[in-house]
Amino acid sequence: MKRARCTCLRSRVIQLLIRSSQLLEVTPIVKYSALSLFADRFYPALSRLKDRKVTKNWLLHPIEECNLQLFALVSLWISSKIHDSPPLSVKKFKSLGDKFIKEQHYTMGDILEAEIVLMQVLQFGIGMSKITFSSVEDLLVQFKAIAQVGEHVKFEACMDVMDLLYENEEISVLYSSPEALAASVVVVGYIITVPPQRWEFPVLPWVKFVTSCKEEDILDTVRVILKHIFEPQADYYVANG
Incomplete structure (x- = not known):
């Protein structure tokens, strides 16, 4: 039952990321780089975290669905900053968060903090040379x-x-x-x-x-x-x- 619940949770968050990509009309490279960041690297890394300073951050302790949704949006924002010139503004992601994330209201500061936490979890390795x-x-x-x-x-x-x-x-x-x-x-x-x-x-x-x-x-x-x-x-x- 627990495995099924986790699988369903991950699927819902991925669907949010894909839906947000559609609404923002991002290019495919932005969308799939974001999916690679979140689904291939960040989400699996959560079960292997050893850095107490990171794991004690309120966005990861505990790991709630609403926080994962925020990290999915942040992955999309980071991807836009890598591939777009100019990148999409943080305000657009704040607006999407207000629309789709019902359990928690996130401020602009929360989004910026989530970006730092995500980068720490990935040990600041966000290369996109091979996706x-x-x-x-x-x-x-x-x-x-x-x-x-x-x-x-x-x-x-x-x-x-x-x-x-x-x-x-x-x-x-x-x-x-x-x-x-x-x-x-x-x-x-x-x-x-x-x-x-x-x-x-x-x-x-x-x-x-x-x-x-x-x-x-x-x-x-x-x-x-x-x-x-x-x-x-x-x-x-x-x-x-």
């Missing part, structure tokens, strides 16, 4: 350059798959291997958006060659994605892909 989104984007550009069928692989479909993976904690661990996951997302995007009669392109061997990932690892991940997200169609897609 899954960037690898997916690069693969799609290359695919379109070498094969006409690449034009049929919908960027939006690949992003939808990435969002659903983030929302599902059980398979969000796939993000620990960005390049292999990116290859798998492109394969899934190909399967679900290209008409079956045009499945003549050897997409699996191609992504294996481009990424240097093992074909069996890519295929295993594709199966996991289809099973958990597109289960009714999984057997058909895998059998015919």
Whole structure:
């Protein structure tokens, strides 16, 4: 029961981050950098904290859903500061917090404090040189350059798959291997958006060659994605892909 509750909690916070990205109309790189900051790094790090000064901060002791929602918004703000020029103002995130976070009213000072706490938890390491989104984007550009069928692989479909993976904690661990996951997302995007009669392109061997990932690892991940997200169609897609 406790595990199910935690999974549901994480999913709700991720959904808030994604919804906020939509309302702010941020670019995909800002959105997925924020998801990487929060879901791939900050949230898992909370269970490994040893620094008493950090853990005793009121935003982490105890860790409430409303505080996690604040950290999700702060992750989006940090990402905007990394990728946007000029970045989104803190006032926009204050407004979103007032709208979506019902259990707690956060001031501008609280947002600034949450930014510092998040950075401390991450030990001030916020590099974004290698995230899954960037690898997916690069693969799609290359695919379109070498094969006409690449034009049929919908960027939006690949992003939808990435969002659903983030929302599902059980398979969000796939993000620990960005390049292999990116290859798998492109394969899934190909399967679900290209008409079956045009499945003549050897997409699996191609992504294996481009990424240097093992074909069996890519295929295993594709199966996991289809099973958990597109289960009714999984057997058909895998059998015919």
